Amino acid sequence: MINPLREPLGNSNLSIVMGISIIVIVIIDLLMTRQLLDYNHITGNIMFILTIVICYGIGSFVLLGFAHKVSRELRNKSRLSHLMHWNVILVQFGILITLVFMLFFGNSGYILSRLIFAVSSLLAMAIMLVITFKFFSWYRASKYKNPIVLFYALAALTLACSIFEDASTKLIMIQIIYEEPAPDNQITASSFQYKGSDKYDGQVVFVTSNTDGTALFVIPQTYLDLYNYLNSIILPVGFVFRWIASSMLLRNVYKKIGTLPISLWIIISLPLVLYLIGKMPGFFSGESLAGIDEAYRYYFRVLFRVGTIAGNILFGLAFFVVAKKLKSSKVRDYLILAGLGDTIVGISLSTSAIEPTFGVAAHSLVLLSTYLFTLGLYSSAIRVSQEMKLRQSIRDSAIEESKLLVSIGSAQMAQEIEKKVFAVVEREKAELTRDTGLQPTFTDLDTKEYLNSVLKEIKIIHSIEDIISKSKDILLDSSDFILCTKPSGLRLAYNNYFEIYQQICRAEKTGAHNGIKIVTSIIDSNDIEVVNKFLALGIGIRHVKNLPPINFAASEKEMIATIQKTEGGQILQNLLTTNETAYIEHFSSIFNELWKNGIDCRNRINDIETGVDNEGIEIIQNPETFEKIFHGLIISAKEDVVGIFSTPNAFRRQKFAGSLELIKERLETTNLNVRILVPEDELIYQTINELEHQGFSNRIKIRLIEPSMQTKVSIVVIDKKYSLAVELKDDSKNTISDAIGLVTYSNSKSTVLSYYSIFESLWKQAELYKQLQLHERMHKEFINTAAHELRTPIQPILGAIDILRNNATSIRERELIEIVSRNARRLKKLAEDILDVTKMEGYTLNLNKEKFRIRDIILENIHNCEANFEKGKIEIKFIEVDDLQIIADKSGISRVISNLINNSIKFLPSTGGFISITVNLTKMTFDDKIGNMAQVSITDNGSGIDSEIFPNLFTKFVTKSFQGIGLGLFISKSIVEAHGGKIWAENNLVGQGAIFSFVLPLDDTDQNNKTSTL
Incomplete structure (x- = not known):
């Protein structure tokens, strides 16, 4: 049992x-x-x-x-x-x-x-x-x-x-x-x-x-x-x-x-x-x-x-x-x-x-x-x-449409009825499947056959006989024949007088007729079926996406056209036929233009059959239409749904609209898998935890993308068959209808797979980004710990060196002590640089601003440098054009000047080295604003800036010197930019050497006083 x-x-x-x-x-x-x-x-x-x-x-x-x-x-x-x-x-x-x-x-x-x-x-x-x-x-x-x-x-x-x-x-x-x-x-x-x-x-x-x-x-x-x-x-x-x-x-x-x-x-x-x-x-x-x-x-x-x-x-x-x-x-x-x-x-x-x-x-x-x-x-x-109900729905739908189109007599309108009936049948089939659990076996061919019988019974197309009769006469009496019609017109010809087309094609082979040319619009496999019937006869057919609103056929002697007009709230179909040369030439010129711009129908058929259908794209302007299509696609999804949300709010709006609950319902009856990319947000983390608690985390996977990857477009791909690209209009709105702009819907295989490929790339990048974040955090923790561990023993070493220097009894001892002292200070500076870089990358650089004259810290740094070199070996000159006072972090700006001086010293010649420091007032456009700035320029006569490192001069670990590890310029740039300033470098145009310059905003009050004094 x-x-x-x-x-x-x-x-x-x-x-x-x-x-x-x-x-x-x-x-x-x-x-x-x-x-x-x-x-x-x-x-x-x-x-x-x-x-x-x-x-x-x-x-x-x-x-x-x-x-x-x-x-x-x-x-x-x-x-x-x-x-x-x-x-x-x-x-x-x-x-x-x-x-x-x-x-x-x-x-x-x-x-x-x-x-x-x-x-x-x-x-x-x-x-x-x-x-x-x-x-x-x-x-x-x-x-x-x-x-x-x-x-x-x-x-x-x-x-x-x-x-x-x-x-x-x-x-x-x-x-x-x-x-x-x-x-x-x-x-x-x-x-x-x-x-x-x-x-x-x-x-x-x-x-x-x-x-x-x-x-x-x-x-x-x-x-x-x-x-x-x-x-x-x-x-x-x-x-x-x-x-x-x-x-x-x-x-x-x-x-x-x-x-x-x-x-x-x-x-x-x-x-x-x-x-x-x-x-x-x-x-x-x-x-x-x-x-x-x-x-x-x-x-x-x-x-x-x-x-x-x-x-x-x-x-x-x-x-x-x-x-x-x-x-x-x-x-x-x-x-x-x-x-x-x-x-x-x-x-x-x-x-x-x-x-x-x-x-x-x-x-x-x-x-x-x-x-x-x-x-x-x-x-x-x-x-x-089910079949009886579907037949009943077909009959009722066709009769209902016939009440609105009672005076219409064109195959185009028959196609319109067919389209609406097919939509009704598909909806009925979905409802029957949902109600009974059994899929109806009523095929599209069954629908067509029964609809044709219903149309004949209710005589929906009253003037169809006239159109058929006249079309036959023109075709039989022609030496050249052109036809512009939708596929429904071809179906009409195939069902009523296809043998005449066969007769004309046989005559063409013997030279008794110049042939037939047709332009039409091929949309789906149903159109392909009827087009292939005419292709098999050797008739030339081209596809035009947007046909004119008039169907017409013409020979060298006569033409026929069906023209629509509205009277009394109803669409009427008028039949136009004439042998006037002017009309024939006019419609022939229209046809020739369509023929020239059309594409070979075999190429169009191949595109549809292989899924490379570039015409399967629709622009949706109504948000309600988008929501209806989106929910319908979710309900029909069988394999996978992938989505990229432009912002956390875009995800939040879809969640509150019930899309996530709809997906959960589909998971209970299908093998559906869902993957989502979205910028991180508190709600996102909350949603991830909810899915894990509810047991959906294995089938609804969410990955976070870095904020810099945010876009203005959200993308959803369903079963690799359909895609929706949603433009973001106003992210501050709470409802989808207020927040989104245009929506692009596509069932074109190339378009859909392109979006899917973009998603897969971003999905992998999101995982790599997550791993990089982890590695970067470990890296920073290591550097921070290492720098602290390096700095801790340095200070006792420096203190001990001072004691030893005071107790040294010989020149040799003093020389050795000086070597140890110099390298200990270098090691201390290296540890401080590493710690500062860690703070800057973590956006934790604190500025203790105060008002001071910039000449004071420049002279202080010059004095410290001269004390470390033999007199006369390096000349450092200070030229003060303007005595300027700024509000800034004094130790930070001092460090910038010290780094720039030391950087110049590394590349000076062994003898005759020269450094010039200039301070002057300048006006500069910065962040779209013109303001007074204090400019400091440090010029040297060294070897200049190597062209290989010039593009990355102010980044980490870039150096051509054997002294230091290339952090000084990066730290200087970070400090200057933190003050709202700018730093740059250039090689001397005359002579050798380089010029490093930076500007800082002036204290407005001080500058006004100075201006008035002058």
């Missing part, structure tokens, strides 16, 4: 094998209980065990497991199907337990066997009555009556009657009479007798005995005629209607493939013929065949049972033959279930339930088989009902 706590086995081949095994067991049971095969207590018990193990133990597990898998969608949509399914499982499980109990503890008073028979029959009958009600309801509710549903209902009803008749006659009419055991305690074999008994005033049907006594199953004389009548009439009628339903079911399924072949009709018809032949004696003599010689009775019984068995086996064979030819696995699986159920139910109903052990066990399989047969019949009926 099915374990409802785990996924069931669902293999159709295994189910077929088990179904065949059950059929074999039931056939043997049938032959033994009907005494066509001899049996005794030992063989009877063996069959009883086999029935329990194979039919109920293994068979029910496999078949119900297969049914559980196949009917999952149906049960999800139908509470009735769900309830029926689990009731069958529970009852089958209960029957199995009861049979096992009977195996070990016996069947005292035949209570358990009769209980099994009653329960299985009643539930099977209930199933058939419920389905009967369902079928009759569908038939009554439909505007267009379909006989298939009616016969399904009658078949279900008569099968329910057959089950009820079988159960009522066996359980109510047949009485069990017990006799004392024979004197010699001899146990006679169980047997069917169908013999009259004066003693018991009735007919003894079955006798079974054991050591406790003998039980006789007797039909009282008062019930005998009714018993024989019911068995002779009800069962055959039920079989006939079951045959009709099965035949219609197979024909209805097979019609999608083609016409049912004669060989299959023979296979389907044989069961009915064999059954009726075998049943004929019962019509004349009743179920007991009373009045017929014993030998003949035996052979009649053999004939009937062979007919029953062969007929039901052929039923199953017909189902399997049709199922094998189907492409749809879902329909095929339902058909296999119906075939197994149809075969087993026929044979199990023929197995005698009077036999109190293995007979009743085999007969009670009527519940399982009825359920399997019902699944196939029910799914087929749903599809028939």
Whole structure:
């Protein structure tokens, strides 16, 4: 039996094998209980065990497991199907337990066997009555009556009657009479007798005995005629209607493939013929065949049972033959279930339930088989009902549109109706699938064919005959022929006078005609189908995206055009035809221009078929339309959805609009995977935590992109088939309609895959960015720790050096101490530089601003430098053009000047080195503002700036010197820019050396005072 706590086995081949095994067991049971095969207590018990193990133990597990898998969608949509399914499982499980109990503890008073028979029959009958009600309801509710549903209902009803008749006659009419055991305690074999008994005033049907006594199953004389009548009439009628339903079911399924072949009709018809032949004696003599010689009775019984068995086996064979030819696995699986159920139910109903052990066990399989047969019949009926509803929708939609377009007489309008009807049908199909769990098999071709018949019935296109007639005349009388029309016009020509095109093309090959040229607009595969018909004739056809609003055709002598105009609120179609040369030349020039700008239709067809459709792009201006399309695409998504949100607010708006909840619902019924890229934000982290808590984090993955990657466009790609690019208009708005601008929708394969490729690149970059952030944080922590660890021991070293310098007694000692002191100071400066770089990169550089004169810190730095070099080796000159006072971080600006002086010193010649420092007032445009600035320039006569490092001069670790690690200029730039200033460098235009300059904003008050003094 099915374990409802785990996924069931669902293999159709295994189910077929088990179904065949059950059929074999039931056939043997049938032959033994009907005494066509001899049996005794030992063989009877063996069959009883086999029935329990194979039919109920293994068979029910496999078949119900297969049914559980196949009917999952149906049960999800139908509470009735769900309830029926689990009731069958529970009852089958209960029957199995009861049979096992009977195996070990016996069947005292035949209570358990009769209980099994009653329960299985009643539930099977209930199933058939419920389905009967369902079928009759569908038939009554439909505007267009379909006989298939009616016969399904009658078949279900008569099968329910057959089950009820079988159960009522066996359980109510047949009485069990017990006799004392024979004197010699001899146990006679169980047997069917169908013999009259004066003693018991009735007919003894079955006798079974054991050591406790003998039980006789007797039909009282008062019930005998009714018993024989019911068995002779009800069962055959039920079989006939079951045959009709099965035949219609197979024909209805097979019609999608083609016409049912004669060989299959023979296979389907044989069961009915064999059954009726075998049943004929019962019509004349009743179920007991009373009045017929014993030998003949035996052979009649053999004939009937062979007919029953062969007929039901052929039923199953017909189902399997049709199922094998189907492409749809879902329909095929339902058909296999119906075939197994149809075969087993026929044979199990023929197995005698009077036999109190293995007979009743085999007969009670009527519940399982009825359920399997019902699944196939029910799914087929749903599809028939769906088809009727779709046809009804097509008719109603076409008639409704015809009321608006009653005076229209063009193929263009027919195409418009077709487009609207197709939209209605697609919507109806989606709703039917959602309601029933079964996908309608009604194809686009079915829709077209039925719509054409409806249009002819309601005569929607009143002037179509005039257009067809005139077009024929012009084409036949032409030497040159041009045609400008939408594909609907080509369909009109193909359906009504295609043979004339064939005739003209043959004439062109012999030189009797100059040929035909056509311009049209090819949108989808439906257009390709009709265009290919004309291409096959060798006609030149070109595709134009935007055709004029007028369809026309012209020869060298005459032309025809259909022109639309509006009168009284309705669109009317006027037919224009003329032989005026001016008109012909005018329309010919229009055609030639379209032909010149068109593209070869083969290229257009190839683009559509390969998915490279650059015309599948639409600009959406209405936000409500965007939301509707977006939600529709999410609902239709099957594989994956990827999205790039321009800002955290863009993600927040979609979340509040319910898009995320919609995606979660799709995850429950599909294998959908979702990936999202969005700039980091508190809500984003909250959403990530919610998804992880709800168990969606494996299928909805969110990665954060760095703020610099934010854009003004959000992009969503669905199943690599559709894309939406949404422009951001105002990110401060709370609603989508207020925040977004234009939206670009595309189903062009090249466009969609380009967006998808962009997403994949950004997805990988986001992961790399996350790793880089981690590495950078570790890097900064390491440098910060290392710099601190370096600086900590330096200060004690410098203090100790001062003590040693004071206590030095010789020149050699002083020299050594000076070397240690100089390098310790260099090490201290290096540690400070590293720490400062770490602060600057972490945006934690603090400026302690104060007012001071810039000349003071320049002179201080000059004095410190001169103290470190021999007198006369380097000359440092200070030229103060203007005495300027600034508000800045004094130690920071001092450090900038010190770094620039030291940088110049590194590249001075060994002798004659010269550095000049100048301070002056200047005006400079900075950040689009003109202001007074203090400019400091440091000029040297060194080797100048190497051209290799010039572009990256102020970045980290850039140096050509063997002294230092290239952090001084980077630190200087960071300090100057933190004050709102600017720093730059250049090589001397005259002579050698370089000039490093920086500017700082002046204190406005001080500058005003200075100006007034001057």
